[in-house]
Amino acid sequence: MKLSLLTKFLESYAPLNYQEDYDNSGLIVGEGDLEIAGVLVALDCTEEIVEEAILHGCNVIVTHHPIVFKGLKRLNGSNYIERVVIKAIKNNIALYAIHTNLDHVHNGxxxxxxxxxxxxxxxxxxxKTGLLKKLITFCPNEQALQVRGALFNAGAGQVSDYSECSFNTEGYGTFKGSANTNPFVGEKGIHHQELEVRIETIFLAQDERKIIVALLENHPYEEVAYDIYSLNNKLHNVxxxxxxxxxxxxxxxxxxxxxxxxxxxxxxxxxxxxxxxxxxxxxxxxxxxxxxxxxxxxxxxxxxxxxxxxxxxxxxxxxxxxxxxGHFESEQFTSNLLVEIIQEKFPNFAIRLTEHNTNPINYFF
Known part of the structure; x- marks a missing residue:
């Protein structure tokens, strides 16, 4: 299995646009076409974790905390972050982090x-706010059902526990096509007025490409008129x-x-x-x-x-x-969660939970 299949799944579970601005979730080291030999899951990526991955033949490490938060200006092994990255690259090990985006999902x-x-x-x-967008488009009355259905199938129209939500109003659209057009209704070069439905629906920002593709593939017009607006509404399950x-x-x-x-x-x-x-x-x-x-x-x-x-x-x-x-104590079971969701999706997959406790804090009683 290629690494891109794993990262695509993880980013469908916890989309990257859910992370905070300061964060660095996602693929940090490695390429998507890497053939996965095994995955090691841990809370943090340390030198000991990379050594553990090498020992058990794992060429992918998935952690909650990113090893790189800020830009690296050099890689000369002067600190543990650089040493981890160098060791991973030398041993062809991919590093992936799923941090505040996993914090922000309901089952995170x-x-x-x-x-x-x-x-x-x-x-x-x-x-969170800023994760929703609204689509407004216009199409002939007879094709409105098909267009709405395609948008819903692409993920639009979900409001909490309600699906296929939209608002529709009728009105008249006007246009005149040039000699180079091939209009679905009316005739080129002649002003035309058509009874149309204005369709409004919302969608998750990360689904925008799918929504536009569904619209263009199912709308009858040669030139599709649509507007997309960013919303500040709260997304209550994120x-x-x-x-x-x-x-x-x-x-x-x-x-x-x-x-x-x-x-x-x-x-x-x-x-x-x-x-x-x-x-x-x-x-x-x-x-x-x-x-x-x-x-x-x-x-x-x-x-x-x-x-x-x-x-x-x-x-x-x-x-x-x-x-x-404690920070570690409140997140220590995140690794178990990641193992569970990956194994549920890929039941025949070679995945290991780290044997190391990466908590940098010790207590004296």
Whole structure:
């Protein structure tokens, strides 16, 4: 199997345009036509991970964190990032990262935390904007059904749990074709007025090419008139963090023990407990302090994430409890998630979960 088939699947699960601007998800080292011998999955790409891939004959490494965040000006092995990239290139090993785009999908990093904690009815804490576009086109009344159907089959018209959504209005289109035209209706050189349907529908930005191809292949006109607009609407099933419910409320100490055991956390740093049971739980894998206002707005009883700074704990303002379990601890099961989704798609595929713990932080008790 070629690497391009794997990356295409991963990018359909977590599209690259879902990542943050600062991120560097995608294929970092390697070429799409590489024949895959085996895939190693890890949270981070370190020299030990590359050595593990070499040992087990894996020529593709899929990680959550990108080894390269910023542009490299040289490759001389002066730091671990350069050494990892050099070692991968020398051994013809492809490096692929699926980072904040995986954070932002419903069944991604935060979704995995919700699953581990058995949270019910989880929803995105901060939905993303700028991921939707609107198509407006015009076609003869008799062909409107065919055009709409083609657009829907290409992925347009999905609004939450509703599909095939569109708005249609009738009006008159006018045109006059030159001697070089071959009009579907009317005659060249003669002004024509045609009863048409204005079709409006929305689609995901990453599907734009498919939508346009479907439109042009199924529209009867020689020249197809259409407009595409970018929307700022929230996409409620895509975004940062999640919030859900425990089956039953828990006392603080009971919940902290539950959280420690479920997330395999060595230490939990937390703010002052609230004088009530914990029921509504907000989560974010990795560094999630930026979502504290969203957790407060969601009336969460606790917000679970990593990398809170000292002064940021005061921002809880006794309105919820912050539970910082650590960056690695909040994302450590992401590797298991990646193995599961790849194996489900490619059941006969050679894929390995790393044997290394890449957490750079150690604890002394």
């Amino acid at each position: 990093v935060s979704g995995e935390i919700c699953k581990r904690l058995n949270l019910k009815n989880p929803r995105v804490l901060r939905p 975004g940062a963090g999640m919030v859900g419910w425990l089956d039953q409320g828990m006392e603080t100490e009971e919940f902290l023990i539950y959280l420690r055991d479920k997330m395999n956390a060595s230490v939990i740093r937390h703010t002052q407990p609230l004088p009530k049971k914990i029921r509504r739980v907000a989560v974010c894998g990795g560094s999630g302090s930026f979502l504290l206002p969203d957790a407060l707005a969601a009336n969460a009883d606790v917000f679970i994430t990593g990398d809170f700074k000292y002064h940021e704990f005061f921002d809880a303002d006794k309105k919820l409890m912050i539970a910082d379990i």
